[in-house]
Amino acid sequence: MSLAFSERARAEIDRLLARYPTRGAATLPVLRVAEREFGGIDDDVMVLVADTLDLSPAQVRGVFSFYTHLRRPGWGKYVLQVCATLSCALRGCEGLADHLEARLGIRAGQTTPDRRFTLLKVECLARCGESPVLQVNDDMYVNVTPAKADAILESLP
Amino acid sequence: MITLKINGLPVAVEAGSTILEAAQFLGFPIPTLCHMEGLSPYGACRLCVVEIGEGPRARLVTSCTYPAEEGLVVRTASARVVRARRMVIELLLASCPQSRTIQDLASAHGVHQQRFRQEHEDCILCGRCVRMCEEQMMAKAIGFQGRGERRTIGTPFNEPSAQCRQCGGCIYVCPACQLRCTYNEPDKAICGACANLPAPCLEKEGAADMLCYMSPCVACEIKR
Ligand code: FES
Ligand code: FES
Numbered sequence: 001m002s003l004a005f006s007e008r009a010r011a012e013i014d015r016l017l018a019r020y021p022t023r024g025a026a027t028l029p030v031l032r033v034a035e036r037e038f039g040g041i042d043d044d045v046m047v048l049v050a051d052t053l054d055l056s057p058a059q060v061r062g063v064f065s066f067y068t069h070l071r072r073p074g075w076g077k078y079v080l081q082v083c084a085t086l087s088c089a090l091r092g093c094e095g096l097a098d099h100l101e102a103r104l105g106i107r108a109g110q111t112t113p114d115r116r117f118t119l120l121k122v123e124c125l126a127r128c129g130e131s132p133v134l135q136v137n138d139d140m141y142v143n144v145t146p147a148k149a150d151a152i153l154e155s156l157p
Numbered sequence: 158m159i160t161l162k163i164n165g166l167p168v169a170v171e172a173g174s175t176i177l178e179a180a181q182f183l184g185f186p187i188p189t190l191c192h193m194e195g196l197s198p199y200g201a202c203r204l205c206v207v208e209i210g211e212g213p214r215a216r217l218v219t220s221c222t223y224p225a226e227e228g229l230v231v232r233t234a235s236a237r238v239v240r241a242r243r244m245v246i247e248l249l250l251a252s253c254p255q256s257r258t259i260q261d262l263a264s265a266h267g268v269h270q271q272r273f274r275q276e277h278e279d280c281i282l283c284g285r286c287v288r289m290c291e292e293q294m295m296a297k298a299i300g301f302q303g304r305g306e307r308r309t310i311g312t313p314f315n316e317p318s319a320q321c322r323q324c325g326g327c328i329y330v331c332p333a334c335q336l337r338c339t340y341n342e343p344d345k346a347i348c349g350a351c352a353n354l355p356a357p358c359l360e361k362e363g364a365a366d367m368l369c370y371m372s373p374c375v376a377c378e379i380k381r
Binding site for chain 2: 043046055056057058059060061062065066067085123124
């Protein structure tokens, strides 16, 4: 396989592995390392991570696809995650998602042509009491109205 | 030995057993779906609910994952349990109405109505096949993917898996009866692929020499 971790990443992974009882337990942090190393995680990277951890690709894929906070290659600079699970749905996340789709001119799951924004509808972001919830890269915004979303997007550098 | 009370009867069971194992050993029936002897408990289908505790502290737990504890009070068929179980069956029936296993459960538990929209899913995500593949077949070829509504079971990246030896174990344990043999499309006969194939094996007679894991075939109910 052509894909491989750099010296530095390998050292970091070894450090991580020392902290966990089993290699599988280090899946998430190692995926983080891989994300930084390759700028995103695609199928080949998942296979590499699986080989590194003595797991099967199915297991790594299961973990990776459960979460939405690990980047896929091709995503934009800002990843907008709109929670679409029950509490947020009851409090109007559909309207928020529609608004963002209209404003950015893309559908959920797509990236703007200038690679600035990627819009995603995701599962519960664990702030259900303050829904609707919008996450922009690693920042969480709660009680988001369309107007508030506009203000957030405009404040982005 | 651990002493507990099941349905009012004081009983003693081996330490380390689950409520389900204890109840089944003693002859109290508890329906199960995702549970399977030889596979680790998973607690996905919620069919095996029982009520533990008393008064306001009584609560429902899944008996296949709950360990038998000293002094525990268990009811396997209280009104609350029966109501919850029937609701679970009704929901399973809505997601997989074509499954014989689930239809049989429904009729056995008197679920005659179905108030939810039918989804006709191929899979109820009980995870039996995933555990079978990992724990008994040592292949780990299939796994869960995604989360919430979009959760599915399959091979990674939706390609034939290098780990799959086509043992058919996943098909064999599927309670949804929907993992179908793909004898007439051998290249598609990878684990997990069958979960998404619509066509059941119809002309089975003509293919008696081909490898089929099911006998009788669960999908078509034709005895070989
Ligand atoms: S439902 Fe949206 S944060 Fe939980
Ligand atoms: S049998 Fe216990 S939850 Fe499925």
